[in-house]
Amino acid sequence: METKSGQTTGMKGRKPKNVFVQGAVAASFIADSIQKHSSKTDIGGHSIFLGQVRADVINGKEVASIEYTAYEEMALEKMHTIREDIFSKYDLICMHVYHSLGKVAAGEISLFVFTSSAHRKAAIDACEETVERIKAELPVWGKEIFVDETYQWKESK
Amino acid sequence: METKSGQTTGMKGRKPKNVFVQGAVAASFIADSIQKHSSKTDIGGHSIFLGQVRADVINGKEVASIEYTAYEEMALEKMHTIREDIFSKYDLICMHVYHSLGKVAAGEISLFVFTSSAHRKAAIDACEETVERIKAELPVWGKEIFVDETYQWKESK
Amino acid sequence: MKTNIIVFGQLTDIIGNDKLVVNNAGDTNSLLEELKKGYPALEDSKFILAVDKKLVTENTLLNTNSTIALMPPFSGG
Amino acid sequence: MKTNIIVFGQLTDIIGNDKLVVNNAGDTNSLLEELKKGYPALEDSKFILAVDKKLVTENTLLNTNSTIALMPPFSGG
Numbered sequence: 260m261e262t263k264s265g266q267t268t269g270m271k272g273r274k275p276k277n278v279f280v281q282g283a284v285a286a287s288f289i290a291d292s293i294q295k296h297s298s299k300t301d302i303g304g305h306s307i308f309l310g311q312v313r314a315d316v317i318n319g320k321e322v323a324s325i326e327y328t329a330y331e332e333m334a335l336e337k338m339h340t341i342r343e344d345i346f347s348k349y350d351l352i353c354m355h356v357y358h359s360l361g362k363v364a365a366g367e368i369s370l371f372v373f374t375s376s377a378h379r380k381a382a383i384d385a386c387e388e389t390v391e392r393i394k395a396e397l398p399v400w401g402k403e404i405f406v407d408e409t410y411q412w413k414e415s416k
Numbered sequence: 417m418e419t420k421s422g423q424t425t426g427m428k429g430r431k432p433k434n435v436f437v438q439g440a441v442a443a444s445f446i447a448d449s450i451q452k453h454s455s456k457t458d459i460g461g462h463s464i465f466l467g468q469v470r471a472d473v474i475n476g477k478e479v480a481s482i483e484y485t486a487y488e489e490m491a492l493e494k495m496h497t498i499r500e501d502i503f504s505k506y507d508l509i510c511m512h513v514y515h516s517l518g519k520v521a522a523g524e525i526s527l528f529v530f531t532s533s534a535h536r537k538a539a540i541d542a543c544e545e546t547v548e549r550i551k552a553e554l555p556v557w558g559k560e561i562f563v564d565e566t567y568q569w570k571e572s573k
Numbered sequence: 574m575k576t577n578i579i580v581f582g583q584l585t586d587i588i589g590n591d592k593l594v595v596n597n598a599g600d601t602n603s604l605l606e607e608l609k610k611g612y613p614a615l616e617d618s619k620f621i622l623a624v625d626k627k628l629v630t631e632n633t634l635l636n637t638n639s640t641i642a643l644m645p646p647f648s649g650g
Numbered sequence: 651m652k653t654n655i656i657v658f659g660q661l662t663d664i665i666g667n668d669k670l671v672v673n674n675a676g677d678t679n680s681l682l683e684e685l686k687k688g689y690p691a692l693e694d695s696k697f698i699l700a701v702d703k704k705l706v707t708e709n710t711l712l713n714t715n716s717t718i719a720l721m722p723p724f725s726g727g
Contacts, residue, residue, distance in 0.1 A: 286454075290447030293466065297443075297523035300471035307464035309450065310650045313534065314457035327649065330581055330642055333626040358649060366454035370650045377470065379547060387540050390650070398623070398642070399649025400582035412583040415648040467727045484726065487658055487719055490703040515726060527727045547727070555700070555719070556726025557659035569660040572725040 275339035278356045279331060283367035284309075292355060296375060302352050304379035306386035310370030312363050320405040324364045325413060330398035331360075341392045349385040351376050356389065358399060369401075432496035435513045436488060440524035441466075449512060453532060459509050461536035463543035467527030469520050477562040481521045482570060487555040488517075498549045506542040508533050513546065515556060526558075574637055576604060582645040587614045593643075602632040604641065620645045651714055653681060659722040664691045670720075679709040681718065697722045 289309070296302055315322045342354060352375045359369040372389050376382040394415060401413035446466070453459055472479045499511060509532045516526040529546050533539040551572060558570035578593040585591050598604035601622055609615045622629050623642040635641070655670040662668050675681035678699055686692045699706050700719040712718070 286447040286451040289450060290443040293446060293525075294443040296468070300469075300522045302468050303470045305464075305466040305468060307462075307466070308536065308540065309462040309464070310536070311453070311459050311462060311532075312457075313460045328581065329649065330579070330623070330626075330644065333623060333642065336626055365457045368450070375468075379465065379467070383465065383544050383547070390536060390540070394650045395647070397649050398581065398644055398647055400645065401648045402582075412586075412645070413648040415646060415650070485658065486726065487656070487700070487703075487721065490700060490719065493703055551727045552724070554726050555658065555721055555724055557722065558725045559659075569663075569722070570725040572723060572727070 275335040276342075277335065278338050278358050279329060279334075279360045280357050281359075281361050283359055283363045283369065284357050284371045286368070288357075289368075289371060289373075292371075292373060296353070299352060299375070301377055302375045303377050304382045305373065305375045306379075306382040307374075308370070308372040308386055308390045309368050310390075311368055312365045314365035315403070317403070317405075317411065320407060320409065322365055322403045323406045324362045324404045325369065325401040326362045326404055326410075327358070327360050327369065328400050328402070329358070329360060334358075334397045334399060337396050337398070338393070341389060341396065344392075345374075345385050345389055348388075349374075349376065349381040350378075351381055351385050354385065354389065356393065358393070358397070362404070432492040433499075434492065435495050435515050436486060436491075436517045437514050438516075438518050440516055440520045440526065441514050441528045443525070445514075446525070446528060446530075449528075449530060453510070456509060456532070458534055459532045460534045461539045462530065462532045463536075463539040464531075465527070465529040465543055465547045466525050467547075468525055469522045471522035472560070474560070474562075474568065477564060477566065479522055479560045480563045481519045481561045482526065482558040483519045483561055483567075484515070484517050484526065485557050485559070486515070486517060491515075491554045491556060494553050494555070495550070498546060498553065501549075502531075502542050502546055505545075506531075506533065506538040507535075508538055508542050511542065511546065513550065515550070515554070519561070574598070574635075576635055576637075576639065576641055578604075578608075578641045578643055580643045582648070584615075584618065584620055584643050584645050587612050587618060588643075598635055600632050600634050601629055601641075604635065608643075618645065651676070651712075653712055653714075653716065653718060655681075655685075655718045655720055657720045659725070661692075661695060661697055661720050661722050664689050664695060665720075675712060677709050677711050678706055678718075681712065685720075695722065 355373040357371040374386040531543040
C-alpha cells in the first residue's frame with residue numbers, strides 16, 4: 260500500500276503518499292508494518308494509535324459499521340502537509356498512516372497511525388499530534404450504519 | 417501469557433498479572449493481542465507503545481542485543497500498583513503490558529504497552545503515563561551486549 | 574458559466590447527489606446564495622467550502638476550472 | 651543473625667555474584683557499612699536498597715526473614 264500513489268500530483272514536487280485503504284485495517288497488516296521496522300536498528304520507540312469502530316447504541320439502535328468517504332485528493336494533500344509539519348517538529352525516523360474507506364464493522368480498525376524515533380518522547384508526541392490533526396483536518400466522513408440498516412452521519416468529538 | 421501468574425501472592429487479594437516474557441515480543445503476538453480486542457466493541461481507541469532495542473554504537477562498538485534481568489517479584493507488585501493507579505485515573509477499558517527478560521536482539525521489541533478506551537484521549541494519556549512509570553519504577557536492568565561479546569550496563573534516560 | 578460542485582457527507586442527503594452544477598456563480602457568496610435558494614435545508618446545515626482543495630472562509634472569485642467542494646464537519650478516524 | 655541479600659545489574663559485577671550473605675546486620679545502615687567494607691567499589695556506585703520489596707531510604711530494622719535487594723538504577727523498557 261505504501262507504493263500506491265495518490266491521485267494528485269505532488270506538492271513540492273513529491274507525490275503525497277496514499278493513506279487510504281479499502282475496508283478495515285487488519286491486525287496482520289499492523290504486524291507486518293511493525294515487523295518491517297526491525298531492520299531499522301536506530302529506532303528505540305514506536306507509538307501506535309488505532310481507531311476502532313464502536314458499536315454505540317443511539318436511540319436504541321446499535322451501530323453495526325461505519326462507512327467512510329473522503330475527499331481523497333484534498334485529504335492526501337492535507338496529510339502530506341501534516342506529515343511535513345510533524346517531521347519538521349519532531350525528531351522522527353518514520354511515520355505511517357492508514358485510514359479506511361468504505362465499510363468497517365464494529366470492532367474493526369479504521370485508523371492506524373504509526374510513528375518511530377530513536378527515543379520514546381518524539382514518537383509518542385508525534386503520534387498524538389498526528390491523530391489530532393487527522394481528526395480535525397482530513398476531509399473524511401463516517402456514516403454510522405445501524406443493525407437495521409438505517410444510518411446517521413457520525414459527529415466527531 | 418495473560419494467564420501465567422506472577423510468583424508473588426497478590427496485593428488486595430488479587431495475584432499480580434505476569435508481565436514478563438522470555439526473549440523478544442513478536443509482531444505476531446502484538447497482532448494477536450490487537451485482534452482479540454475486536455470483540456470489545458465499546459473500544460474506540462487503542463494506544464500502543466513498543467520499545468525496540470537500538471544498535472547504538474558506543475566507543476566504536478555496536479550493541480548486538482540487550483539482556484534483561486528483573487527483580488521479578490518486586491516488579492510484578494509494582495506493576496500491579498501502577499495498573500491500579502492508571503485504571504483509577506483514566507477511563508480505560510483495558511491495559512496489557514509485556515516486558516522481555518533475557519536476550520533481545522537489536523531491532524526486536526522488548527516492551528509492549530497497550531491501552532484501550534472508548535475515546536482516544538484516555539488511551540493515549542494512560543499509555544504514555546504507564547510507559548514513563550515502567551521506565552522509572554520497575555526494577556529491571558538491561559545489559560548491552562556488543563557485537564564482540566563484551567558488555568556494558570545500560571543507563572536509562 | 575457553469576460551476577461543478579462535489580458534495581460530501583450528510584450534505585449528499587440534502588442535495589440528493591454527490592455532485593451538482595450551478596449556473597452563473599461568479600464568486601463563492603453568490604454560489605452559496607444560489608445553493609440555499611435551491612436547497613433551503615442548507616440554511617440549517619454546518620458546512621464549509623473548499624475551492625481547489627483549499628478551505629475558503631471569505632468570498633472568493635471562481636473561474637470555469639474551479640473545483641468546489643461542499644463539506645460538512647469532518648468525522649474521520 | 652545472617653542476612654540474605656539479592657544483587658542486581660552492575661552490582662553483580664562488583665559483588666561477583668547475584669546473592670550474598672552478611673552476618674550481624676541489625677539494620678540497613680550497619681548492613682551498608684558491612685557491605686562497603688567488603689566491597690569498596692560500592693562507595694562509588696549508585697544503588698538503592700529494598701527490604702521485602704519496598705524501597706528504603708532511611709535506616710530500617712532487619713529481621714532474620716527480611717529479604718534485602720541491592721539495586722542499581724533501573725534501566726528497563
